Amino acid sequence: MPPAAKAADTTRDNPWRLSRLTQNIKIYVDRMSPLWVEGQVVQYNPRPGSRMAFFTLRDTESDTSMTVTAFPNVITAIGAGFEEGVKVVARVKPVFWERSGSLNLQAAEVHLQGLGDLLAQIERLRQRLAAEGLFDADRKKPLPFLPRVIGLVCGRNAKAKDDVIVNASARWPGARFEVREVAVQGQYAVREVTQAIAELDSLPQVDVIVVARGGGSVEDLLPFSDEALVRAAAQTSTPLVSAIGHEGDAPLLDYVADYRASTPTDAARRIVPDLVQELDGLARAREGMRSAIQRRLDQERYNLDLLVSRPIFLAPAATLEPHRTFIDSVLTSLRTQVERRLSSERQSILQASATLQALSPQATLERGYSMLRLPSGELVRDASQVPKGTLVEGILAQGRLVAQVVGSTPATRAPESPQ
Structure with missing residues:
Protein backbone atom coordinates (compact mmCIF):
# COMPACT_ATOMS: atom_id res chain seq x y z
CA MET A 1 0.00 0.00 0.00
CA PRO A 2 1.49 3.42 -0.97
CA PRO A 3 2.11 5.80 1.99
CA ALA A 4 -0.47 8.50 2.67
CA ALA A 5 0.28 11.79 0.90
CA LYS A 6 -1.05 13.98 3.74
CA ALA A 7 -1.08 13.70 7.48
CA ALA A 8 -4.87 13.60 7.42
CA ASP A 9 -4.74 10.52 5.14
CA THR A 10 -2.75 8.41 7.59
CA THR A 11 -4.55 5.48 9.26
CA ARG A 12 -3.75 2.81 11.75
CA ASP A 13 -2.95 0.49 8.88
CA ASN A 14 -1.16 3.11 6.79
CA PRO A 15 0.90 5.29 9.20
CA TRP A 16 3.83 7.58 8.37
CA ARG A 17 7.35 6.66 9.33
CA LEU A 18 8.71 9.03 11.99
CA SER A 19 11.37 10.32 9.56
CA ARG A 20 8.58 11.32 7.14
CA LEU A 21 6.96 13.36 9.88
CA THR A 22 10.22 15.10 10.88
CA GLN A 23 10.96 15.84 7.22
CA ASN A 24 7.58 17.47 6.79
CA ILE A 25 7.95 19.44 10.04
CA LYS A 26 11.35 20.72 8.90
CA ILE A 27 9.89 21.77 5.54
CA TYR A 28 7.13 23.67 7.30
CA VAL A 29 9.48 25.32 9.83
CA ASP A 30 11.97 26.31 7.13
CA ARG A 31 9.20 28.23 5.36
CA MET A 32 8.73 30.47 8.41
CA SER A 33 10.12 33.99 8.11
CA PRO A 34 12.64 35.44 10.60
CA LEU A 35 10.92 37.33 13.40
CA TRP A 36 11.65 39.41 16.50
CA VAL A 37 10.99 37.94 19.94
CA GLU A 38 11.58 39.18 23.45
CA GLY A 39 12.33 37.35 26.65
CA GLN A 40 14.65 36.95 29.62
CA VAL A 41 17.96 35.09 29.52
CA VAL A 42 17.67 32.41 32.19
CA GLN A 43 20.66 30.26 31.35
CA TYR A 44 23.89 31.20 29.63
CA ASN A 45 27.17 29.36 29.85
CA PRO A 46 29.91 31.03 27.78
CA ARG A 47 32.08 28.53 25.94
CA PRO A 48 35.31 30.23 24.79
CA GLY A 49 36.51 28.81 21.51
CA SER A 50 33.15 27.21 20.66
CA ARG A 51 31.73 27.62 17.16
CA MET A 52 28.26 28.30 18.56
CA ALA A 53 26.89 30.03 21.64
CA PHE A 54 23.85 28.68 23.48
CA PHE A 55 21.45 30.36 25.90
CA THR A 56 17.89 29.81 27.09
CA LEU A 57 15.23 32.47 26.53
CA ARG A 58 12.08 32.47 28.70
CA ASP A 59 8.84 34.37 28.41
CA THR A 60 8.58 36.71 31.42
CA GLU A 61 4.81 36.17 31.69
CA SER A 62 4.78 32.37 31.41
CA ASP A 63 7.04 29.38 31.82
CA THR A 64 7.59 29.01 28.07
CA SER A 65 11.28 28.78 27.20
CA MET A 66 13.36 27.84 24.18
CA THR A 67 17.00 27.25 23.45
CA VAL A 68 18.63 29.91 21.29
CA THR A 69 21.82 29.41 19.31
CA ALA A 70 24.00 32.18 17.92
CA PHE A 71 27.39 32.54 16.33
CA PRO A 72 30.04 34.04 18.66
CA ASN A 73 30.15 37.32 16.73
CA VAL A 74 26.45 37.87 17.50
CA ILE A 75 27.13 37.59 21.24
CA THR A 76 30.21 39.81 20.96
CA ALA A 77 28.17 42.50 19.19
CA ILE A 78 25.84 42.74 22.20
CA GLY A 79 28.61 44.28 24.30
CA ALA A 80 28.95 44.18 28.06
CA GLY A 81 25.99 43.26 30.25
CA PHE A 82 24.80 40.11 28.51
CA GLU A 83 24.30 37.67 31.35
CA GLU A 84 21.64 35.63 33.07
CA GLY A 85 18.66 37.72 34.18
CA VAL A 86 18.78 40.41 31.49
CA LYS A 87 15.91 41.06 29.11
CA VAL A 88 16.67 40.96 25.40
CA VAL A 89 14.95 41.34 22.07
CA ALA A 90 16.29 39.07 19.33
CA ARG A 91 15.83 38.59 15.61
CA VAL A 92 15.54 34.80 15.25
CA LYS A 93 14.71 32.06 12.75
CA PRO A 94 13.07 28.83 14.01
CA VAL A 95 15.17 25.76 13.27
CA PHE A 96 13.96 22.15 13.49
CA TRP A 97 16.44 19.32 13.90
CA GLU A 98 15.16 16.13 12.28
CA ARG A 99 17.47 13.68 14.04
CA SER A 100 16.58 14.81 17.57
CA GLY A 101 13.13 16.12 16.73
CA SER A 102 13.90 19.35 18.62
CA LEU A 103 12.96 22.91 17.80
CA ASN A 104 15.10 25.91 18.73
CA LEU A 105 15.80 29.43 17.60
CA GLN A 106 18.87 30.70 15.77
CA ALA A 107 19.59 34.37 16.54
CA ALA A 108 20.97 36.77 13.96
CA GLU A 109 20.77 39.81 16.27
CA VAL A 110 20.42 40.21 20.03
CA HIS A 111 19.91 43.51 21.84
CA LEU A 112 19.69 44.27 25.54
CA GLN A 113 16.41 45.71 26.70
CA GLY A 114 15.38 47.73 29.76
CA LEU A 115 17.61 47.08 32.80
CA GLY A 116 19.97 45.00 30.74
CA ASP A 117 20.68 48.01 28.56
CA LEU A 118 21.35 50.12 31.66
CA LEU A 119 23.74 47.49 33.00
CA ALA A 120 25.52 47.46 29.66
CA GLN A 121 25.87 51.24 29.81
CA ILE A 122 27.27 50.98 33.33
CA GLU A 123 29.76 48.36 32.20
CA ARG A 124 30.91 50.58 29.33
CA LEU A 125 31.27 53.48 31.79
CA ARG A 126 33.24 51.23 34.14
CA GLN A 127 35.63 50.30 31.36
CA ARG A 128 36.06 53.95 30.35
CA LEU A 129 36.75 55.13 33.90
CA ALA A 130 39.13 52.24 34.44
CA ALA A 131 41.01 53.25 31.29
CA GLU A 132 41.34 56.77 32.74
CA GLY A 133 43.00 55.26 35.84
CA LEU A 134 40.27 56.23 38.35
CA PHE A 135 40.25 52.71 39.78
CA ASP A 136 44.05 52.27 39.97
CA ALA A 137 45.40 50.93 43.26
CA ASP A 138 48.06 53.64 43.50
CA ARG A 139 45.28 56.25 43.76
CA LYS A 140 43.83 54.62 46.86
CA LYS A 141 44.40 56.67 50.03
CA PRO A 142 45.10 54.75 53.25
CA LEU A 143 42.42 54.91 55.92
CA PRO A 144 43.42 56.58 59.21
CA PHE A 145 44.04 54.34 62.20
CA LEU A 146 41.76 56.41 64.43
CA PRO A 147 39.81 59.23 62.72
CA ARG A 148 39.01 62.34 64.72
CA VAL A 149 35.58 62.67 63.07
CA ILE A 150 33.83 60.19 60.76
CA GLY A 151 31.76 61.67 57.94
CA LEU A 152 28.68 59.56 57.21
CA VAL A 153 26.45 59.88 54.14
CA CYS A 154 23.31 57.77 54.47
CA GLY A 155 19.57 57.69 53.89
CA ARG A 156 17.10 59.49 56.09
CA ASN A 157 16.28 57.37 59.15
CA ALA A 158 17.99 54.49 57.38
CA LYS A 159 19.08 51.24 59.02
CA ALA A 160 22.50 51.71 57.40
CA LYS A 161 23.04 54.77 59.60
CA ASP A 162 22.43 52.76 62.77
CA ASP A 163 24.58 49.89 61.48
CA VAL A 164 27.58 52.19 61.08
CA ILE A 165 27.17 54.32 64.21
CA VAL A 166 26.19 51.52 66.61
CA ASN A 167 28.88 49.10 65.47
CA ALA A 168 31.61 51.75 65.28
CA SER A 169 30.72 53.10 68.74
CA ALA A 170 30.73 49.57 70.15
CA ARG A 171 34.27 49.13 68.91
CA TRP A 172 35.47 52.61 69.88
CA PRO A 173 33.14 54.40 72.35
CA GLY A 174 34.71 57.78 71.67
CA ALA A 175 33.93 57.75 67.94
CA ARG A 176 32.49 61.05 66.65
CA PHE A 177 30.31 61.42 63.55
CA GLU A 178 29.33 64.16 61.15
CA VAL A 179 26.16 62.80 59.50
CA ARG A 180 24.54 63.89 56.25
CA GLU A 181 21.14 62.26 55.66
CA VAL A 182 20.22 62.41 51.98
CA ALA A 183 18.18 60.63 49.33
CA VAL A 184 19.95 57.37 48.44
CA GLN A 185 17.66 56.38 45.57
CA GLY A 186 15.51 58.17 43.04
CA GLN A 187 16.05 61.24 40.94
CA TYR A 188 17.59 63.40 43.71
CA ALA A 189 20.02 60.81 45.00
CA VAL A 190 22.97 61.68 42.75
CA ARG A 191 22.80 65.40 43.50
CA GLU A 192 22.33 65.05 47.27
CA VAL A 193 24.96 62.35 47.76
CA THR A 194 27.47 64.32 45.67
CA GLN A 195 26.83 67.50 47.69
CA ALA A 196 27.13 65.63 50.99
CA ILE A 197 30.47 64.12 49.98
CA ALA A 198 31.77 67.57 48.97
CA GLU A 199 30.62 69.14 52.26
CA LEU A 200 32.27 66.48 54.41
CA ASP A 201 35.45 66.61 52.32
CA SER A 202 35.71 70.35 53.02
CA LEU A 203 35.65 69.87 56.84
CA PRO A 204 39.25 69.65 58.12
CA GLN A 205 38.31 67.59 61.19
CA VAL A 206 36.71 64.81 59.08
CA ASP A 207 39.37 62.16 58.50
CA VAL A 208 37.26 59.56 56.66
CA ILE A 209 33.95 59.56 54.77
CA VAL A 210 31.57 56.59 54.68
CA VAL A 211 28.83 56.39 52.04
CA ALA A 212 26.38 53.77 53.32
CA ARG A 213 23.17 52.27 51.98
CA GLY A 214 21.41 49.00 52.70
CA GLY A 215 20.55 46.42 50.10
CA GLY A 216 18.12 47.00 47.28
CA SER A 217 17.28 46.15 43.72
CA VAL A 218 19.64 46.90 40.88
CA GLU A 219 17.48 49.90 39.95
CA ASP A 220 17.70 51.24 43.52
CA LEU A 221 21.51 51.17 43.43
CA LEU A 222 21.85 52.83 40.01
CA PRO A 223 22.61 56.33 41.45
CA PHE A 224 25.85 54.98 42.92
CA SER A 225 27.04 54.13 39.41
CA ASP A 226 26.32 57.62 38.07
CA GLU A 227 29.36 59.16 36.38
CA ALA A 228 29.05 62.55 38.11
CA LEU A 229 28.86 60.95 41.57
CA VAL A 230 31.75 58.57 40.85
CA ARG A 231 33.99 61.40 39.59
CA ALA A 232 33.12 63.53 42.63
CA ALA A 233 34.13 60.65 44.91
CA ALA A 234 37.41 60.24 42.99
CA GLN A 235 38.30 63.92 43.54
CA THR A 236 37.99 63.87 47.35
CA SER A 237 41.13 64.45 49.40
CA THR A 238 39.60 62.60 52.37
CA PRO A 239 39.72 58.79 52.30
CA LEU A 240 36.32 57.42 51.24
CA VAL A 241 34.66 54.11 52.17
CA SER A 242 31.87 52.68 50.00
CA ALA A 243 29.34 50.53 51.88
CA ILE A 244 26.56 50.15 49.32
CA GLY A 245 24.18 47.18 49.34
CA HIS A 246 25.26 43.67 50.19
CA GLU A 247 28.23 41.45 49.37
CA GLY A 248 27.13 40.74 45.81
CA ASP A 249 26.35 44.35 44.87
CA ALA A 250 29.09 46.27 43.05
CA PRO A 251 28.15 49.82 41.98
CA LEU A 252 30.90 51.89 40.37
CA LEU A 253 31.38 53.81 43.62
CA ASP A 254 32.94 50.61 45.03
CA TYR A 255 35.68 50.73 42.38
CA VAL A 256 36.68 54.36 42.94
CA ALA A 257 36.43 54.29 46.76
CA ASP A 258 39.60 53.95 48.80
CA TYR A 259 38.05 50.97 50.59
CA ARG A 260 35.07 48.85 49.55
CA ALA A 261 33.07 47.51 52.50
CA SER A 262 30.77 44.57 51.83
CA THR A 263 28.08 46.03 54.16
CA PRO A 264 27.62 49.10 56.38
CA THR A 265 28.49 46.91 59.36
CA ASP A 266 31.73 45.92 57.66
CA ALA A 267 32.49 49.62 57.12
CA ALA A 268 32.03 50.28 60.84
CA ARG A 269 34.52 47.53 61.66
CA ARG A 270 37.04 48.97 59.22
CA ILE A 271 37.02 52.68 60.04
CA VAL A 272 37.78 52.43 63.78
CA PRO A 273 39.93 50.04 65.80
CA ASP A 274 38.49 47.75 68.44
CA LEU A 275 39.22 49.29 71.85
CA VAL A 276 39.17 45.92 73.62
CA GLN A 277 41.59 44.42 71.12
CA GLU A 278 43.86 47.48 71.26
CA LEU A 279 43.98 47.41 75.07
CA ASP A 280 44.67 43.70 74.97
CA GLY A 281 47.37 44.30 72.38
CA LEU A 282 48.95 47.00 74.56
CA ALA A 283 48.92 44.70 77.55
CA ARG A 284 50.52 41.90 75.57
CA ALA A 285 53.04 44.34 74.11
CA ARG A 286 54.01 45.61 77.58
CA GLU A 287 54.38 42.07 78.85
CA GLY A 288 56.40 41.14 75.81
CA MET A 289 58.71 44.13 76.27
CA ARG A 290 59.09 43.40 79.96
CA SER A 291 60.01 39.78 79.22
CA ALA A 292 62.39 40.83 76.46
CA ILE A 293 64.15 43.33 78.74
CA GLN A 294 64.44 40.76 81.53
CA ARG A 295 65.87 38.19 79.10
CA ARG A 296 68.36 40.76 77.84
CA LEU A 297 69.41 41.69 81.37
CA ASP A 298 69.84 38.04 82.32
CA GLN A 299 71.89 37.37 79.21
CA GLU A 300 74.11 40.41 79.75
CA ARG A 301 74.57 39.51 83.43
CA TYR A 302 75.63 36.00 82.38
CA ASN A 303 78.02 37.40 79.79
CA LEU A 304 79.49 39.79 82.37
CA ASP A 305 80.06 36.93 84.81
CA LEU A 306 81.87 35.01 82.08
CA LEU A 307 84.11 37.97 81.37
CA VAL A 308 84.93 38.60 85.02
CA SER A 309 85.84 34.95 85.57
CA ARG A 310 88.44 34.95 82.80
CA PRO A 311 92.15 34.90 83.81
CA ILE A 312 92.80 38.16 82.05
CA PHE A 313 90.50 39.98 84.45
CA LEU A 314 91.93 38.17 87.46
CA ALA A 315 95.52 39.23 86.60
CA PRO A 316 95.38 42.00 83.99
CA ALA A 317 99.15 42.75 84.25
CA ALA A 318 100.00 39.24 83.04
CA THR A 319 99.15 40.17 79.50
CA LEU A 320 101.51 43.17 79.63
CA GLU A 321 104.56 41.19 80.74
CA PRO A 322 105.50 39.85 77.27
CA HIS A 323 105.17 43.35 75.85
CA ARG A 324 107.29 44.81 78.64
CA THR A 325 110.03 42.20 78.02
CA PHE A 326 109.92 42.93 74.31
CA ILE A 327 110.17 46.69 74.89
CA ASP A 328 113.15 46.24 77.29
CA SER A 329 114.90 44.10 74.69
CA VAL A 330 114.30 46.66 71.99
CA LEU A 331 115.54 49.51 74.24
CA THR A 332 118.73 47.58 75.11
CA SER A 333 119.37 46.91 71.45
CA LEU A 334 118.79 50.55 70.58
CA ARG A 335 121.20 51.76 73.30
CA THR A 336 123.89 49.35 72.10
CA GLN A 337 123.49 50.47 68.51
CA VAL A 338 123.51 54.17 69.46
CA GLU A 339 126.64 53.78 71.64
CA ARG A 340 128.37 51.83 68.89
CA ARG A 341 127.49 54.50 66.37
CA LEU A 342 128.61 57.32 68.66
CA SER A 343 131.95 55.58 69.29
CA SER A 344 132.49 55.11 65.57
CA GLU A 345 131.64 58.71 64.81
CA ARG A 346 133.85 59.93 67.65
CA GLN A 347 136.82 58.02 66.25
CA SER A 348 136.16 59.41 62.79
CA ILE A 349 136.08 62.95 64.21
CA LEU A 350 139.40 62.43 66.02
CA GLN A 351 141.05 61.15 62.85
CA ALA A 352 139.70 64.02 60.82
CA SER A 353 140.85 66.51 63.48
CA ALA A 354 144.36 65.07 63.46
CA THR A 355 144.54 65.24 59.69
CA LEU A 356 143.18 68.78 59.71
CA GLN A 357 145.76 69.88 62.27
CA ALA A 358 148.55 68.27 60.32
CA LEU A 359 147.55 70.07 57.16
CA SER A 360 146.61 73.41 58.69
CA PRO A 361 148.77 76.58 58.05
CA GLN A 362 149.09 77.02 61.80
CA ALA A 363 151.01 73.79 62.08
Missing part, protein backbone atom coordinates in the same frame (compact mmCIF):
# COMPACT_ATOMS: atom_id res chain seq x y z
CA THR A 364 153.35 74.95 59.34
CA LEU A 365 153.93 78.26 61.14
CA GLU A 366 154.69 76.47 64.40
CA ARG A 367 157.49 74.64 62.63
CA GLY A 368 159.26 78.06 62.12
CA TYR A 369 157.69 79.25 58.92
CA SER A 370 155.88 82.53 58.40
CA MET A 371 153.60 84.15 55.82
CA LEU A 372 153.83 87.57 54.29
CA ARG A 373 150.77 89.43 53.19
CA LEU A 374 150.37 92.65 51.28
CA PRO A 375 148.18 95.43 52.62
CA SER A 376 145.54 94.21 50.19
CA GLY A 377 145.48 90.88 51.98
CA GLU A 378 147.13 89.01 49.13
CA LEU A 379 149.77 86.49 50.18
CA VAL A 380 153.29 87.10 48.91
CA ARG A 381 154.42 84.20 46.75
CA ASP A 382 156.92 85.87 44.44
CA ALA A 383 159.59 88.52 45.06
CA SER A 384 158.28 90.48 42.13
CA GLN A 385 155.15 91.20 44.19
CA VAL A 386 157.17 93.31 46.73
CA PRO A 387 159.36 96.03 45.16
CA LYS A 388 161.61 98.04 47.43
CA GLY A 389 159.73 100.08 50.01
CA THR A 390 156.65 97.85 50.06
CA LEU A 391 155.06 97.38 53.44
CA VAL A 392 154.26 93.76 54.24
CA GLU A 393 152.57 92.03 57.16
CA GLY A 394 154.32 89.02 58.62
CA ILE A 395 152.19 86.25 60.12
CA LEU A 396 154.05 84.15 62.62
CA ALA A 397 153.13 81.18 64.70
CA GLN A 398 152.71 83.57 67.64
CA GLY A 399 151.70 87.12 66.72
CA ARG A 400 152.25 89.35 63.69
CA LEU A 401 154.67 92.05 62.49
CA VAL A 402 154.91 94.81 59.89
CA ALA A 403 158.05 95.29 57.83
CA GLN A 404 159.29 97.33 54.86
CA VAL A 405 161.06 95.71 51.97
CA VAL A 406 164.54 97.20 51.45
CA GLY A 407 165.30 94.90 48.55
CA SER A 408 164.30 91.71 46.76
CA THR A 409 165.95 89.12 44.60
CA PRO A 410 163.93 87.65 41.79
CA ALA A 411 163.71 83.88 41.68
CA THR A 412 166.14 82.12 39.39
CA ARG A 413 164.47 79.90 36.88
CA ALA A 414 165.76 76.36 36.80
CA PRO A 415 167.45 75.53 33.45
CA GLU A 416 165.23 73.68 31.13
CA SER A 417 166.15 70.09 30.49
CA PRO A 418 167.38 69.33 26.97
CA GLN A 419 164.94 67.72 24.78
